[in-house]
Amino acid sequence: MNNNAINFNRIAHSLGRKFLTYDSIKADFDALMDDSENVLLTATGKCAIIAGDTGTGKTMMATKFVDRYNELSVDKQRGFKSIEAHGKMTPCARFVNAPSNMNRLDLLRNILAALGEPGIPSGSEKEMRQRVDTQIRNENVKVLVFDEFQQVLEKVSNKSARHIADFLKNLMDEHGIFMIFCGTERTTEILEHNEQFASRCTRVILKRHFSLANKTNYAVFRGFLYTMQMRHEISGIRLADPENALAIYAATNGDLRKISWLLLNACKHACSTNSSSIRKIDFSETYVPPTNPKLKSTKYKNGNVTVVKIDKHLQLSNPFKTNLKSLKEALGVKYEVQH
CATH class of the missing domain: 3.40.50.300 (P-loop containing nucleotide triphosphate hydrolases)
Incomplete structure (x- = not known):
């Protein structure tokens, strides 16, 4: 081994x-x-x-x-x-x-x-x-x-x-x-x-799933990716960099379980190609488009207000092959994202 x-x-x-x-x-x-x-x-x-x-x-x-x-x-x-x-x-x-x-x-x-x-x-x-x-x-x-x-x-x-x-x-x-x-x-x-x-x-x-609704939510999501990479001691590309973070979000819709699975498959691909660190190609080669692209709405209470949340599955061929500008447009991110 x-x-x-x-x-x-x-x-x-x-x-x-x-x-x-x-x-x-x-x-x-x-x-x-x-x-x-x-x-x-x-x-x-x-x-x-x-x-x-x-x-x-x-x-x-x-x-x-x-x-x-x-x-x-x-x-x-x-x-x-x-x-x-x-x-x-x-x-x-x-x-x-x-x-x-x-x-x-x-x-x-x-x-x-x-x-x-x-x-x-x-x-x-x-x-x-x-x-x-x-x-x-x-x-x-x-x-x-x-x-x-x-x-x-x-x-x-x-x-x-x-x-x-x-x-x-x-x-x-x-x-x-x-x-x-x-x-x-x-x-x-x-x-x-x-x-x-x-x-x-x-x-x-x-x-709740991670959200990109505003800059604060984006910072929380990036912080999670940074912590995840540090805790598991994964070398290679920085998951919290904007182009990587947005691609990961596009592939998982902020679902914690899907993020873990995505990372696991990328690491496995890196190992199968004898790479000692994780690369963007490892995510790209193992990316599987969502099987159900339909919009799905969920309701929850926020105080006395009923909030309707709509999960949008992106119609991107492969977010890990998409540039940052296109990712922002597809995700509806209108604020500035910085390294």
């Missing part, structure tokens, strides 16, 4: 491992860890919400949170002789996948599966609720993280949604646990289905 291949493997691995070192992502993550610690200290149930567009890092943040929390909890458990005597150290945070085809009992089944119940959980609603209570108590669970939680709210009636919200609120109160709900912005509707949820919500983190 040559040095380039080793370098590529390091970068591929660090894309996930160093995810939490990116500015606002790190700040949000640290805030969630502080909230969970406060819940543990006070034994008072609380919740938080991570909501936003697909590809903004919500699930990655939630997964990393569960991993980090469990690492810390295992270290603490090692300090208790009673735990060592029993020879059992259990993860205190559990990750719950929201069911895609939701009915009233599916969420209970998924919670029980996340709590370690073997097989396919079954039984009446009352029976499964009792088993959830028992499992949380027996397994010393302190955190439940729900992913794609909007699916729960989308698939059931308002009455059932209120029923679910009441159940989750009671779990929080009875066991003094911390819950995190991840999903699209519809996830925030859980706060409306039980009026006491709002008072128990420590924070709502809204994650």
Whole structure:
């Protein structure tokens, strides 16, 4: 294996491992860890919400949170002789996948599966609720993280949604646990289905794609690219230079997941050609035009105002072969971009 291949493997691995070192992502993550610690200290149930567009890092943040929390909890458990005597150290945070085809009992089944119940959980609603209570108590669970939680709210009636919200609120109160709900912005509707949820919500983190709407947004995006390149120790062209930054935005529409994938493929191409640094041709040769060029609009609340966001997929043959002036025109960037 040559040095380039080793370098590529390091970068591929660090894309996930160093995810939490990116500015606002790190700040949000640290805030969630502080909230969970406060819940543990006070034994008072609380919740938080991570909501936003697909590809903004919500699930990655939630997964990393569960991993980090469990690492810390295992270290603490090692300090208790009673735990060592029993020879059992259990993860205190559990990750719950929201069911895609939701009915009233599916969420209970998924919670029980996340709590370690073997097989396919079954039984009446009352029976499964009792088993959830028992499992949380027996397994010393302190955190439940729900992913794609909007699916729960989308698939059931308002009455059932209120029923679910009441159940989750009671779990929080009875066991003094911390819950995190991840999903699209519809996830925030859980706060409306039980009026006491709002008072128990420590924070709502809204994650959105990067934007070039103004010079400040552009500076944030360039700062992210600069941090990404430095954190992963990638030599070669400077990703934050205007022509490169705008080309990357044109190829990904500011989607964090797509940016990581784009970088990964470019690094892989560089290694396959025995280059020790990343070049613009590595991006150009691996660029794949969007398969769905249709305009897509999303709505979200900004205070009392409903904002409609339209994602524009550029009709460029290859942004990495396009000059800076044309990129600015295609992206609608009317302000001055500087190195």
